[in-house]
Amino acid sequence: MRRQATLRSAVSSVLAASIAVTAVTPAFAQDGRMVGRRPDISTDEGGLWAQSDKAETEARTKAELNRDPDLTPYVRGVACKVAAEYCGDIRVYVMDRPYFNASMAPNGYMEVWSGLMLRARSESELAFVLGHEVSHFAHGHSLTTWRTMKSRSNVGMVLMLAGGGIVGSLLYLGVMSTVFAFSREQEMEADRLAFERTVKAGYDPAAAAALWRSLREETAASDFPKTRTSDTRGSIFNTHPITPDRIAALDGLAAGRTTPSEGERTRYRAQIRKFLPAWLADDMRRRDYGQTLHLIDRLAADGEDLGVLEFYKGEAYRRRRLDGDQDKALAAYTAASGHADAPVAVWRELGDMLGKVGKTAEARTAWETYLAKAVDAEDRWLVEANLKKLNEGSES
Numbered sequence: 001m002r003r004q005a006t007l008r009s010a011v012s013s014v015l016a017a018s019i020a021v022t023a024v025t026p027a028f029a030q031d032g033r034m035v036g037r038r039p040d041i042s043t044d045e046g047g048l049w050a051q052s053d054k055a056e057t058e059a060r061t062k063a064e065l066n067r068d069p070d071l072t073p074y075v076r077g078v079a080c081k082v083a084a085e086y087c088g089d090i091r092v093y094v095m096d097r098p099y100f101n102a103s104m105a106p107n108g109y110m111e112v113w114s115g116l117m118l119r120a121r122s123e124s125e126l127a128f129v130l131g132h133e134v135s136h137f138a139h140g141h142s143l144t145t146w147r148t149m150k151s152r153s154n155v156g157m158v159l160m161l162a163g164g165g166i167v168g169s170l171l172y173l174g175v176m177s178t179v180f181a182f183s184r185e186q187e188m189e190a191d192r193l194a195f196e197r198t199v200k201a202g203y204d205p206a207a208a209a210a211l212w213r214s215l216r217e218e219t220a221a222s223d224f225p226k227t228r229t230s231d232t233r234g235s236i237f238n239t240h241p242i243t244p245d246r247i248a249a250l251d252g253l254a255a256g257r258t259t260p261s262e263g264e265r266t267r268y269r270a271q272i273r274k275f276l277p278a279w280l281a282d283d284m285r286r287r288d289y290g291q292t293l294h295l296i297d298r299l300a301a302d303g304e305d306l307g308v309l310e311f312y313k314g315e316a317y318r319r320r321r322l323d324g325d326q327d328k329a330l331a332a333y334t335a336a337s338g339h340a341d342a343p344v345a346v347w348r349e350l351g352d353m354l355g356k357v358g359k360t361a362e363a364r365t366a367w368e369t370y371l372a373k374a375v376d377a378e379d380r381w382l383v384e385a386n387l388k389k390l391n392e393g394s395e396s
């Protein structure tokens with residue numbers, strides 16, 4: 001509770017410092033589009049930029065910042081395609097955080113979270129979300145929100161996440177939760193503009209509705225009844241949920257257009273393949289295994305990466321421990337072991353599970369396979385001890 005209170009007061013002071021600035025901004029053109037120059041610090045937009053600059057500076061030092069040399073340039077390339085004329089304004093930061101989220105601050109600082117990268121099934125889906133954020137940016141939505149903000153109720157939700165330790169950047173959360181509380185109309189408009197931007201850039205017109213639909217399905221797959229009946233959001237900061245009418249609007253826009261993108265999923269998967277194990281392990285830290293399992297099924301639907309995906313499916317079932325989950329875990333680990341990309345840990349888990357159900361010979365084979373494959377594993381001694389115990393038991 002003390003931690004929570006400290007967080008709350010820190011965020012309040014961040015917000016208070018920014019809201020105190022109240023003059024009118026000059027950085028938007030007559031039609032509401034951003035003209036791209038830095039506003040004066042004495043204006044309310046200037047205050048907003050200053051806060052965004054601070055959050056961006058802090059983001060660069062975060063442990064969750066993905067420092068892979070290829071990933072951020074790749075995401076930036078996608079953002080640029082849909083941002084078009086705003087490409088030069090955008091600075092992309094990929095964060096390894098297991099929630100679906102992307103955001104773009106008024107100063108051009110864009111965060112893309114791994115939870116979004118893991119849930120997009122194609123570059124088109126990723127492009128749509130980035131295009132959505134660019135559309136908020138281009139039309140000054142966050143400034144409108146900043147000016148009209150009366151309530152800080154969504155800060156509580158974000159603080160809950162921050163208190164949970166998974167999402168750590170306090171300043172960022174404090175600023176963004178206030179900036180990105182868009183209205184229903186702004187969300188609908190950003191969807192429509194993002195659709196136009198992505199289609200113009202050559203992406204799949206059906207991707208937008210498909211992604212929002214799949215997010216709603218994931219909500220419905222939660223282990224927790226309260227989550228299952230709650231709203232689905234395209235960003236943890238959004239106050240307006242992804243509703244069936246938003247999806248219907250996107251379906252309407254896509255109707256009659258052709259989907260050009262055979263092989264698009266395969267190409268996107270190649271970009272994120274090496275991160276799958278770490279991101280899936282992160283996702284399980286949310287402890288909503290029903291949702292993780294739903295996500296894994298979607299990732300497995302194209303028949304790629306099955307060794308990795310079946311392993312994490314096994315992990316989700318093993319940890320959840322509902323009725324029947326142990327059998328499902330064993331089945332998933334067994335399936336994983338038949339694929340060339342299975343992590344070596346598959347055979348350790350198989351040994352543990354088979355040993356528990358008295359399948360001694362199979363457990364022995366699994367542990368021996370693990371020791372043969374995992375030459376440098378830190379837990380070799382443990383598996384060796386298990387194996388010794390098993391051999392002694394079978395001799396007596």
Ligand SMILES: [Zn+2]
Pocket residue numbers: 132136182186187190234238
């Ligand atoms: Zn939005």
